[in-house]
Amino acid sequence: MASVTLENVSRMYGAITAVDNVNLKIKSGEFVTLLGPSGCGKTTTLRMVAGLEKNTGGRIAIGDNVVSDSDKGYFVPSERRRLGMVFQSYAIWPHMTVFDNVAYPLRIRRRPDTEVRDRVMNALRLVEMEQYAERPSPALSGGQQQRVAIARALVFEPEVLLLDEPLSNLDARLRTQMGDDFRALQQRLKITALYVTHDQAEAMALSDRVVVMHGGKILQVGAPEEIYRRPENRQVAAFFGTPNLLNATVKDCRPNGGQYFKLSVEGQGWSGDCHAATEMPKGADVTVMVRPENLHVRDAGQVNGDLSWSGEVSQAIFRGSHRSIMVKTPAQTLHVEASSLSNVDIGRPVTVAAPVEAAWAVRN
Amino acid sequence: MTIIHNRPLDDIAETAPTIAGNAFTRAFSGGSLWRLIGMLVLILILGFLTIYPLAMLLYGSLHSTPPGMAGEFNLNGYRSIMTTQNLIVLANTIGISLAKTIPSLTIAVFLAWIVARTDTPFRGTLEVLITLPFFIPPILTAMAWGMLANPQVGVINMVWRWLTGGTDPLVNIYSYGGVIWHMCQYSIPFLFLFMVDAFRAMDPSLEESSRMCGASRWTTFRKITLLLMLPVLTSSFMLSFIKGIETFESALFFGLPAGIKVITTDIYESINHRATPDYQYATSLSFAIMGLMFLLVIWQWWMLRGKSFQTVTGKGFRPSVMELGPWRWVTFAFCVLFFFITVVLPIGQLMLGSFFRFFGFYTYDMLTLEHYRAVFANSEFWRAVRNTMVLGLLGATATMALGAVVAYISVRTRWRGRNLIDSMAWLPWMMPGMVLGVGFLWAFAMLPGPIPIYGTIWALLLAYIALGTPVSVRVMTGAYHQLSYDLEECSRVHGATWAQTMWRIMVALAWPAFAVGWVLTFFGIMRELSASILLYSVGSETLAVVLMKLWANGNAEQVSVIGLMMMLLVIVFRWVQLSFIKARISKL
Numbered sequence: 032m033a034s035v036t037l038e039n040v041s042r043m044y045g046a047i048t049a050v051d052n053v054n055l056k057i058k059s060g061e062f063v064t065l066l067g068p069s070g071c072g073k074t075t076t077l078r079m080v081a082g083l084e085k086n087t088g089g090r091i092a093i094g095d096n097v098v099s100d101s102d103k104g105y106f107v108p109s110e111r112r113r114l115g116m117v118f119q120s121y122a123i124w125p126h127m128t129v130f131d132n133v134a135y136p137l138r139i140r141r142r143p144d145t146e147v148r149d150r151v152m153n154a155l156r157l158v159e160m161e162q163y164a165e166r167p168s169p170a171l172s173g174g175q176q177q178r179v180a181i182a183r184a185l186v187f188e189p190e191v192l193l194l195d196e197p198l199s200n201l202d203a204r205l206r207t208q209m210g211d212d213f214r215a216l217q218q219r220l221k222i223t224a225l226y227v228t229h230d231q232a233e234a235m236a237l238s239d240r241v242v243v244m245h246g247g248k249i250l251q252v253g254a255p256e257e258i259y260r261r262p263e264n265r266q267v268a269a270f271f272g273t274p275n276l277l278n279a280t281v282k283d284c285r286p287n288g289g290q291y292f293k294l295s296v297e298g299q300g301w302s303g304d305c306h307a308a309t310e311m312p313k314g315a316d317v318t319v320m321v322r323p324e325n326l327h328v329r330d331a332g333q334v335n336g337d338l339s340w341s342g343e344v345s346q347a348i349f350r351g352s353h354r355s356i357m358v359k360t361p362a363q364t365l366h367v368e369a370s371s372l373s374n375v376d377i378g379r380p381v382t383v384a385a386p387v388e389a390a391w392a393v394r395n
Numbered sequence: 396m397t398i399i400h401n402r403p404l405d406d407i408a409e410t411a412p413t414i415a416g417n418a419f420t421r422a423f424s425g426g427s428l429w430r431l432i433g434m435l436v437l438i439l440i441l442g443f444l445t446i447y448p449l450a451m452l453l454y455g456s457l458h459s460t461p462p463g464m465a466g467e468f469n470l471n472g473y474r475s476i477m478t479t480q481n482l483i484v485l486a487n488t489i490g491i492s493l494a495k496t497i498p499s500l501t502i503a504v505f506l507a508w509i510v511a512r513t514d515t516p517f518r519g520t521l522e523v524l525i526t527l528p529f530f531i532p533p534i535l536t537a538m539a540w541g542m543l544a545n546p547q548v549g550v551i552n553m554v555w556r557w558l559t560g561g562t563d564p565l566v567n568i569y570s571y572g573g574v575i576w577h578m579c580q581y582s583i584p585f586l587f588l589f590m591v592d593a594f595r596a597m598d599p600s601l602e603e604s605s606r607m608c609g610a611s612r613w614t615t616f617r618k619i620t621l622l623l624m625l626p627v628l629t630s631s632f633m634l635s636f637i638k639g640i641e642t643f644e645s646a647l648f649f650g651l652p653a654g655i656k657v658i659t660t661d662i663y664e665s666i667n668h669r670a671t672p673d674y675q676y677a678t679s680l681s682f683a684i685m686g687l688m689f690l691l692v693i694w695q696w697w698m699l700r701g702k703s704f705q706t707v708t709g710k711g712f713r714p715s716v717m718e719l720g721p722w723r724w725v726t727f728a729f730c731v732l733f734f735f736i737t738v739v740l741p742i743g744q745l746m747l748g749s750f751f752r753f754f755g756f757y758t759y760d761m762l763t764l765e766h767y768r769a770v771f772a773n774s775e776f777w778r779a780v781r782n783t784m785v786l787g788l789l790g791a792t793a794t795m796a797l798g799a800v801v802a803y804i805s806v807r808t809r810w811r812g813r814n815l816i817d818s819m820a821w822l823p824w825m826m827p828g829m830v831l832g833v834g835f836l837w838a839f840a841m842l843p844g845p846i847p848i849y850g851t852i853w854a855l856l857l858a859y860i861a862l863g864t865p866v867s868v869r870v871m872t873g874a875y876h877q878l879s880y881d882l883e884e885c886s887r888v889h890g891a892t893w894a895q896t897m898w899r900i901m902v903a904l905a906w907p908a909f910a911v912g913w914v915l916t917f918f919g920i921m922r923e924l925s926a927s928i929l930l931y932s933v934g935s936e937t938l939a940v941v942l943m944k945l946w947a948n949g950n951a952e953q954v955s956v957i958g959l960m961m962m963l964l965v966i967v968f969r970w971v972q973l974s975f976i977k978a979r980i981s982k983l
Contacts, residue, residue: 081884081888082887082888083884083887083888108887108892109884109887109888110887110888110889110890110891110892111890112888113890114888114889115888115889116884116885116888116889118881118884118885119881120879120881121881122879122881122882122884122885124882124885124886124900124903124904125904126903126904135886135889135891135899136889136890139886139889139890139891139895139899140890183889184889187889187890193888
């Protein structure tokens with residue numbers, strides 16, 4: 032397995048920049064996900080690594096080998112990059128059996144028949160599809176097709192495995208299961224994987240690192256928890272779930288002893304403490320992000336936390352696993368995810384509180 | 396395992412290959428020089444097949460003498476076609492085409508509805524039977540109907556006289572009605588084939604939601620089903636109308652004897668039936684009809700602009716089937732009746748004709764096999780069989796190969812010039828066979844001496860390829876559109892080169908469409924008469940031409956024998972196509 036390096040990689044379509052100066056280093060055996068809304072350039076980035084698109088700027092290396100360098104006009108076509116790829120549509124060739132589909136990368140490279148047989152059956156065993164080897168491939172369900180596509184991508188032991196939204200065509204239940212299975216497989220085989228998705232939950236559950244992209248640029252790279260809890264800016268913060276984003280002014284800023292800074296902030300009708308990545312001057316405008324699941328609803332006046340807001344319940348929706356409560360405060364309406372057992376009456380005055388670790392400030 | 400083409404980061408020498416073109420084509424093709432040469436060859440081939448005869452048509456229409464003779468340039472040709480007589484010819488052409496399109500469309504819609512949307516028994520078989528007439532060469536049914544509905548000795552009129560005791564014939568095929576009737580037999584299955592999938596693939600939820608909104612079955616049919624079908628119906632109408640203007644056989648067999656002239660027969664007559672062939676007149680008329688066709692095609696585009704044919708979404712809808720109760724046997728009977736009239740009656744007549752000494756005298760002592768002996772002993776017949784087979788096999792293969800390449804380039808690549816070759820391949824679409832024939836007549840005559848194409852079998856082959864190319868491109872375009880790019884890209888990522896991907900993925904997946912198109916083209920060549928009759932010469936006759944000559948000599952009995960042979964061939968081919976190719980497709 033090899034690493035992947037992207038240096039200042041860009042892709043222009045006429046005057047439109049689809050990918051803008053992307054720098055990324057994927058370590059050997061690492062699972063990296065490109066995450067972003069549609070049109071953010073994530074698929075284009077993946078296709079440039081695959082050699083299906085040519086980068087108009089920068090260079091790409093797989094392992095120690097440069098595969099594309101636009102300045103020098105050097106370009107290695109897809110078939111010589113030794114990659115495996117799983118397509119969104121799976122691209123299972125309908126005129127071949129499951130076995131023939133998986134054997135394709137080996138047969139193209141003229142491997143002896145015995146080796147082909149062994150390796151195909153091994154690959155099929157990895158994805159638990161060995162009993163379907165002789166099936167005509169159109170007779171497969173979506174989940175089975177996806178397994179075959181993975182087996183085909185792995186059979187040649189590629190340098191890097193590329194995956195383009197491979198789970199998006201499956202139903203929700205199967206998606207979670209296939210995702211977990213695939214993550215386990217990836218860790219067992221130590222595959223370098225570059226994965227593209229627009230689904231945040233999928234990205235967080237599968238990846239070692241997540242790359243959040245927007246408008247062709249990388250917004251932030253980091254471990255899932257890091258990105259979720261400590262976004263670098265408002266855009267990344269807003270991308271995951273439906274966080275409460277509050278405008279506030281910095282009153283005081285001091286080191287926390289660790290790698291963060293502790294801020295005292297004041298908003299419209301509320302004040303309290305929160306964390307931030309960088310030092311902020313007094314009087315700076317910031318956005319404080321608090322996730323709905325980290326907020327608690329208490330009886331009015333009962334303050335139990337580092338941040339608190341007073342308001343009244345305007346809406347409560349039972350969602351099965353939890354209850355969504357809307358609390359109207361002088362600053363704005365806060366969204367709280369409470370236990371589904373909690374019962375709140377609409378119109379009741381309450382206090383909403385959050386611990387200091389749950390509040391994260393980014394500069395506006 | 397290191398790959399020699401991958402190099403260390405800092406060792407990219409200036410020897411690194413530079414490849415021109417945009418990213419997609421660079422990733423998906425070999426070198427650009429070969430591509431350039433390939434495109435040039437393709438443009439030359441298509442240019443010779445389409446632009447060259449078209450240009451020669453214009454040249455010929457302005458040239459005062461027959462092809463290959465010295466002459467001067469003038470506008471006499473165009474002057475001579477501006478006559479009141481030709482206004483009647485034009486009115487006839489358009490009127491007959493309209494008169495056959497409207498009833499054909501109505502019946503075809505009805506048949507498509509029966510087969511696709513009702514629970515009529517044996518729908519699968521009925522579909523095969525209803526479409527069979529489309530594959531029978533029109534010249535055969537024309538001759539059969541000439542015998543069936545001949546006012547004096549036609550079987551139908553003989554039976555009628557025997558039943559009623561009268562002396563007046565019931566039907567006379569040599570009339571406007573006869574011409575239209577014969578054209579309808581081809582339009583109906585053609586339109587049926589064109590529309591039935593649209594009926595079948597319609598999303599039933601569109602109709603169901605109308606029912607849920609409180610509309611009755613009939614209202615739903617009028618307001619939803621029919622309106623959703625409107626784009627398909629409009630394009631069917633236009634297509635059938637244009638085809639009607641191009642038709643030659645019906646007007647030749649039933650129109651000319653009754654003095655009813657249309658444009659195609661007028662061109663034919665001015666070359667073949669006048670004391671001195673008037674080439675300038677024929678060529679001018681050809682060029683004029685092409686102008687008319689061009690306007691019609693433009694009009695068709697304008698009518699259909701922005702309209703989507705996609706009530707079909709590619710999902711496997713199970714259309715809601717209407718339960719007809721006892722009426723299903725009525726619809727069944729209607730389909731069977733259609734098959735009986737368009738296939739069984741003509742075949743029966745050919746059989747009858749082939750076994751009796753004289754056409755029209757059907758008594759026991761007239762039974763004979765002498766016509767079979769005569770035909771099988773006729774070397775001209777065997778030569779025509781050989782010619783037709785060679786032309787069919789070579790022509791269909793070459794046409795489909797050309798179509799497959801043109802369609803691939805225009806659908807799957809971004810190569811420069813792909814629009815040019817696509818338009819060039821489409822040009823013959825607006826040239827009726829007769830017009831293309833005249834164009835090639837000039838084109839071959841104007842070739843430099845050492846290239847003796849004129850008068851050989853190759854002249855016919857080139858004309859057939861030109862005539863078949865628009866259809867073959869459409870068939871292959873459709874096939875490629877259904878294959879997602881992923882299938883191709885996936886193969887590339889997993890190590891296959893462009894050529895390997897072509898062979899193992901694209902060819903392997905597109906060949907059923909290729910085979911279907913091949914059979915269609917083969918049928919097309921077997922039935923072709925209008926261009927053949929202008930371009931054949933002694934030694935390069937096709938079966939259709941031999942039939943035509945025998946018929947002109949009044950030899951209806953031998954015509955019947957040859958007709959039966961061709962009919963047999965059609966049925967065998969159709970059977971092979973349906974059972975073999977369909978089985979392969981459904982396996983996919």
